[in-house]
Every structure is written in structure tokens, then in C-alpha cells.
Amino acid sequence: xxxxxxxxxxxxxxxxxxxxxxxxxxxxxxxxxxxxxxxxxxxxxxxxxxxxxxxxxxxxxxxxxxxxxxxxxxxxxxxxxxxxxxxxxxxxxxxxxxxxxxxxxxxxxxxxxxxxxxxxxxxxxxxxxxxxxxxxxxxxxxxxxxxxxxxxxxxxxxxxxxxxxxxxxxxxxxxxxxxxxxxxxxxxxxxxxxxxxxxxxxxxxxxxxxxx
Amino acid sequence: xxxxxxxxxxxxxxxxxxxxxxxxxxxxxxxxxxxxxxxxxxxxxxxxxxxxxxxxxxxxxxxxxxxxxxxxxxxxxxxxxxxxxxxxxxxxxxxxxxxxxxxxxxxxxxxxxxxxxxxxxxxxxxxxxxxxxxxxxxxxxxxxxxxxxxxxxxxxxxxxxxxxxxxxxxxxxxxxxxxxxxxxxxxxxxxxxxxxxxxxxxxxxxxxxxxx
Numbered sequence: 001x002x003x004x005x006x007x008x009x010x011x012x013x014x015x016x017x018x019x020x021x022x023x024x025x026x027x028x029x030x031x032x033x034x035x036x037x038x039x040x041x042x043x044x045x046x047x048x049x050x051x052x053x054x055x056x057x058x059x060x061x062x063x064x065x066x067x068x069x070x071x072x073x074x075x076x077x078x079x080x081x082x083x084x085x086x087x088x089x090x091x092x093x094x095x096x097x098x099x100x101x102x103x104x105x106x107x108x109x110x111x112x113x114x115x116x117x118x119x120x121x122x123x124x125x126x127x128x129x130x131x132x133x134x135x136x137x138x139x140x141x142x143x144x145x146x147x148x149x150x151x152x153x154x155x156x157x158x159x160x161x162x163x164x165x166x167x168x169x170x171x172x173x174x175x176x177x178x179x180x181x182x183x184x185x186x187x188x189x190x191x192x193x194x195x196x197x198x199x200x201x202x203x204x205x206x207x208x209x210x211x212x
Numbered sequence: 213x214x215x216x217x218x219x220x221x222x223x224x225x226x227x228x229x230x231x232x233x234x235x236x237x238x239x240x241x242x243x244x245x246x247x248x249x250x251x252x253x254x255x256x257x258x259x260x261x262x263x264x265x266x267x268x269x270x271x272x273x274x275x276x277x278x279x280x281x282x283x284x285x286x287x288x289x290x291x292x293x294x295x296x297x298x299x300x301x302x303x304x305x306x307x308x309x310x311x312x313x314x315x316x317x318x319x320x321x322x323x324x325x326x327x328x329x330x331x332x333x334x335x336x337x338x339x340x341x342x343x344x345x346x347x348x349x350x351x352x353x354x355x356x357x358x359x360x361x362x363x364x365x366x367x368x369x370x371x372x373x374x375x376x377x378x379x380x381x382x383x384x385x386x387x388x389x390x391x392x393x394x395x396x397x398x399x400x401x402x403x404x405x406x407x408x409x410x411x412x413x414x415x416x417x418x419x420x421x422x423x424x
Contacts, residue, residue, distance in 0.1 A: 149399060
């Protein structure tokens, strides 16, 4: 479907024919973030192929032309969807958690509890799953995802190192903890609240056990 | 896009105008499994929206009409894609592993090693990720996925029970092990062979440790 998009779609289709006042209002109302948010929603609900400038413009009630105030083309929008996701999901998160506690055990428990944090966690999981599916067939998405995963793995590894585990052991435990968090975010609806609480607590204990 | 498919698409579009010999050959050559396999490939590479009868027919070099020898409509094909996946990925697997060993520890190690089994595992992971993404917006896919997850969770739980863990503990450990396997299948390309081997071995040990 979208391979059929012509090169003409890269330039404003309905340019500056509207009156200046209207144009200015539209420009003011729709920040790049609004487009990025709308594109993310479509990505999650309908998949990447449906993220198209004309669809978004119709949905936002503006002309396609206004899109080009903020973005060079569809590719540019997709790049910034990924950037917004990686900023929100990784950098900001890591920063917040690092500021929250200096205790590595506390930091790990914070990470482990992330998939359990209600509606925000469910939405984050939906976005991330959509990006994982997209990354299987798009290099730009793959790079953004790999970078995000690598930085989260490093964050976990740092915590296990701070707890005194040897490098190889810290790396493996970091990987397993993070793998479990991803699995939890995908399987979160299985079981009841007590079971969710129990497995969250058990993950924290098992993964930091000294002996085995 | 595909909501625009007309009801007419449910009946053969180019019916029996070809010569009987050709028709018979086409019918013989393309089993339902060939359609299901092709549909699964398109699902994985391009996403569910691209799984359309006309696209598959063109790809397989046959008329759309021949599709309707085996399937009622697109929905019927999708249903059987899910059925084929769940049979292959869950039932057959569970049966094979159950026959392989009566030792619950061996069974768990078998499950844990699944995401590490080369190209077949990579393909299985790709299919499953595509189905997880699809399940976020389709009830039929969601039901098939939930049933598959539930049956695998039960299989793990059974093994932990056989190892002597209390019910709640067995359930949590089963969940965490399976969550880790999903995470591994999604993050498998991170690290080198030695690291993959190490984390696989560590998962088996940590998840069955008695003390904590």
C-alpha cells in the first residue's frame, strides 16, 4: 500500500491557500509533539503502515500542508516518533531512577516493579510491543530499539556490579532480570493481583540470591 | 485499507473459466497448508494488514478463485493461521517435550533452551512477535495467544510442582521462567555465544534454587 506513495507526497499538497490568520492558528495549535503523539497512537492501534500524513492530518482536522511546518517528510516523523519513545522510555526513566535511590537493590526493585505500574505501564508496553514488531522490518526502528535495550541492560548490569557480583554473573543476571520485565509486560494480564505481587517479589529475591 | 473489501470478495472472483486440466493441477498443487504458510510469511514480514487473498494469490501464481477451494474467506484463513501456529508452537511442543523426559528438571531445561535453538527458534520468535502485535487489536488472535501462553505456563508450573515447590511458589517460578524465555527470544541477538550460554545456564540454576 504505502510503497505506492508518490514522491509528490513529500511536499505540501495543499500549500498556503488558506487565509494567514487561519494558518497561524493551525500552526500555533499543532506542535510537533501533537503529531508525534498522534502518530504513536496510530502505530500502537493500527500498526506502522497506517501511520501516514494524510490519515493523521484528517484525524487532527488540519491540512496536510501544516504537517510540513514541522517535518520534512513521513520518514522524518517516524524518526521523531522513535526519538520521543526512546527519550521517554529510556533516558528519562534511567535518570529518574538513578536520582531516586543510590542503593542498587532499590534501583533493581524499581526496575522490576515498572511493568506493574497500572495504566501507564500498560500503555508503555503497548507502544514498546508495536516498536518491537516494527523493528523486525525496519532498520531505523531496529537501531532505536537495540540502543534502548542496550542502555537498559547496562543500567541493570551496573546495579548487579554495585551489589558485588562478578562481571559475567552481573551481565547474566542483568539480562535475565530485564528479560523477565519484558515478559511481565507482555503477560501482565495473566493471574490476579496477589499472583502479580507474589511473582514480582519472588523475582527480586531470586535474582539477587547469593549462593547458587 | 482492508475494511474496504467488499462482500463480493467472499466468493470466487475468477471462477471456473480455466481449462479443467489446469484447474485440477492448481487444486492439487496448492494444499491449504501452502496458503497458511504463505499467509504466515506475509504476517511476519509485512504485518497482518498485508495478509490479503489477492496478494497471496499473486504471490503463489494462482487465481483468487483457487483460494476458495480451501477457505470460506479471509477470516477463515486467519483463523487457520492461528490454529496452525498454536498447534505447532504449543501442543506439538508440549507433547514432544513430555515424551522426551519424565524428569521435571530436564523438562524445564528443555523449555529454557528453546529460544537458543538456532534458526528455527529465530523464525518461531518472529512469528510469535507478529502474533503478539496482532493480538493487541484482534480478539481472535488474542484468544489464541492467551490459550497458548496459559498452556505453556501450566506446563512450567507442573514441572515446578513435580520438583516439590508449593503451589504459589511453583506458579510464580513458572511465570518468571516463561517470562524470561519470551524476553530471551526477543533479545537473543544481544551478547555473544558465551554470554548466551552463560545466561541460559544461570536461569536454570537461579529459578530452581531452594533457599530464598
